[in-house]
Amino acid sequence: MADRRPASPELVVRLCAITKAFANGATVTEVLHGIDFELHRGELCALIGPSGSGKSTLLNIIGLLAKPTSGSLWMGGEEASQLDEPALTALRSRQLGFVFQFHHLIGALTCVENVAMPLLIRGTSRSVAQARATEALAEVGLADRVRSRPSELSGGQQQRVAVARALVGDPPLLLADEPTGNLDSASSDAVFGLLRRLNRERGTGVIVVTHDSRIAERCDSTVELVDGRVHSDSRWKLQV
Numbered sequence: 001m002a003d004r005r006p007a008s009p010e011l012v013v014r015l016c017a018i019t020k021a022f023a024n025g026a027t028v029t030e031v032l033h034g035i036d037f038e039l040h041r042g043e044l045c046a047l048i049g050p051s052g053s054g055k056s057t058l059l060n061i062i063g064l065l066a067k068p069t070s071g072s073l074w075m076g077g078e079e080a081s082q083l084d085e086p087a088l089t090a091l092r093s094r095q096l097g098f099v100f101q102f103h104h105l106i107g108a109l110t111c112v113e114n115v116a117m118p119l120l121i122r123g124t125s126r127s128v129a130q131a132r133a134t135e136a137l138a139e140v141g142l143a144d145r146v147r148s149r150p151s152e153l154s155g156g157q158q159q160r161v162a163v164a165r166a167l168v169g170d171p172p173l174l175l176a177d178e179p180t181g182n183l184d185s186a187s188s189d190a191v192f193g194l195l196r197r198l199n200r201e202r203g204t205g206v207i208v209v210t211h212d213s214r215i216a217e218r219c220d221s222t223v224e225l226v227d228g229r230v231h232s233d234s235r236w237k238l239q240v
């Protein structure tokens, strides 16, 4: 039976007994088998594990992009299974920023227009959105690329624009699914260094899926998934 106590204010997100099953014709395959997970304010957590272990599925559930089959997820004082689609969209917009392996910037827009997008979707005025997007680009070291299009930037710079877009609304939680998976090691260090700095300066909680042990070592905590279960959690100081 899922624990349905609300998360404490110190927690950005709390998952209890989360399962996820996918139906393929008559076959139903469960890929997450009862995940318990918490993230505290200001914590930077690495989510590691073999390919196919369920990391992206779990991140999509935490990001309110996919619904769990069972279990409970608390975020921003709300339990997600109780919310309808408009309420989930509002919670996502208030609480979450995303960075993926591929930057998913819109090629037809300039950098500042891309970064302003989450604020415009929230209903922020164009002039305020533009000003805040410009500041966010300066924070990621791209003040001089405001009017550039994504195709004019290097892979590392594109990923820094994606970080600016994820953080422009100052969400309490940033989810990053292999954000450096497509970058050389110098760009990878720069992008991770940026996440680490913004996490420290703003207290943003970050969950970063990574295959890179050098990145995992620089996180505050490491949670390892194997076959859809938490195999180890460095915060528990033991293997489960």
Ligand code: ADP
Residues within 6 Å of the ligand: 022, 023, 031, 049, 050, 051, 052, 053, 054, 055, 056, 057, 058
């Ligand atoms: P990871 O990110 O750790 O590589 P995933 O979360 O992408 O793992 O996948 C975990 C398992 O769930 C895999 O066996 C994958 O094939 C399966 N899976 C993921 N998404 C779907 C889907 N939409 N439909 C069916 N199976 C899926």
Ligand code: MG
Residues within 6 Å of the ligand: 055, 056, 057
């Ligand atoms: Mg994945």
